[in-house]
Amino acid sequence: MSLLVVGSVALDSVETPFGKIENALGGSAVYISLSGSYFSAPVRLVAVVGGDFPKKYLKQLEERSIDLDGLKVVESGKTFRWGGRYHYDMNSRDSLYTELNVFEKFDPVIPERFKKSSYVCLGNIDPVLQRRVLEQIAKPRLVIGDTMNYWIQNTPDELRKTLKVMDVLIVNDSEARLLTQEPNLVKAAKQIIRMGPRVVIVKKGEHGALLVTDDTIFSAPAYPLETINDPTGAGDAFAGGFSGWLAKTDDVSPENLKRAVIYGSALASFCVERFSVERLQDLTYLEIKDRYRSFRDLSHFDDGV
């Protein structure tokens, strides 16, 4: 089934203890689309860039069969730029600068061809814009969305309205706690379910992810990487792998949601192995399957005696 992705396309400058890159391809819509492209092709991308956006990056996206008809190029503007530095333990980072540029006035217009998209993945953008996207889509089968602290704190009412029209919310642990004022993650997820989404996924970074529905709790481990070069985009790679697998299989049963969480975790684990989207550029189906099996070996145990 078709997968539509809406979010940011950015030029990222990132420094970690293992190296640095400048003006590399980034943004939520990029990480989601590239990760989703291993399952569902062509992924439909809706975003905005400026006239300065390098042609080679467009080519890179097209090489992964990403449909760029919804990528608006504002020739007179500049692309969204973000700069960040990760600390020694990789769990915290400083944003050095955030230049929204053309992204500040992003008003997602869904091309006619994209209006019948079955699966929709909304990257972390203004909840008002997330709803505006959905108003243009004819009865999507599943709406998956991300959000962040900024919207939880600054536009709580708009976020509440958007949560009512989302099927799956993907958040990290601190966001889940902030949104609900509840420290217990299982309770927090169940509170979010009462706000609208019927599936909540809580990403816990190096501790994996929790999938919570009304009657299922599933705990996915994190892949035990010894070297993480650049954590940027891991959450979006998760969302892309998760959404891509669901779009490919068109099955939202509890068992398949679990598989989707593992594919999401697998894509996130590849993402952080190299800088920017380097590792998401040339994966093979076999590598992804192998990593899926590694997740099984990592977490399965038998019935015992």
Place this chain on the structure above:
Amino acid sequence: MSLLVVGSVALDSVETPFGKIENALGGSAVYISLSGSYFSAPVRLVAVVGGDFPKKYLKQLEERSIDLDGLKVVESGKTFRWGGRYHYDMNSRDSLYTELNVFEKFDPVIPERFKKSSYVCLGNIDPVLQRRVLEQIAKPRLVIGDTMNYWIQNTPDELRKTLKVMDVLIVNDSEARLLTQEPNLVKAAKQIIRMGPRVVIVKKGEHGALLVTDDTIFSAPAYPLETINDPTGAGDAFAGGFSGWLAKTDDVSPENLKRAVIYGSALASFCVERFSVERLQDLTYLEIKDRYRSFRDLSHFDDGV
């Protein structure tokens, strides 16, 4: 096989957002022995208490078939007392007081009958004492040990010597990082393996536990409890369930170590449901088996399409 447990017996006063208790039965050796007693009986306990130690607590331990021949009663002294308060999110606590009393001069003497113990679980005590225990045991099959920040920081050389004679080290994530100065938990565990133990278990509280050997990594989820009444003793209950299962089955294969981690996690999850050792007093085999199965449901997924 026989299981010998050495550690503290204490009178705990604990306050959490859900209630408080005073002078309740506590201490590492108590939590380990009670948890282990569901698998391997009688568990052999070696510890020290003062003349003030309530008889009803002795009876409570005996009711779980714990062999108290190694429990020294110093009639003229007072029992180790600890007071603590947990914060709203239950992940942090303040020690209000620590009165070592008779525990300060604890010198573990292993009764003759206990000297041929196959499985030995050393609670968190001075690493010098941990070695003194082992010197009295004739060729134990498996030595499982705990430690804490205090020994890592204050007696690093003695701890290093003790690590050389331990087979399994159970630590929490912050202790693993402190011991190795390595933020990545997998790398930290592998560094600890180079210090002596061939199995390292890293407890991650609400995020479960990691089992690491030279060639296995296993990630156990935490049981998604919505209400935790008192986290005291969870780590020791883990050690007790883990050690008890291994002593019962006398099988230290990678597959059985995984099962032991799940039984340890199960006992820890029961432990925190009530205050002090209340919940570890009257579990049934069926309840434990049921929880084991819940851990499987929580973490297993199938091969997909």
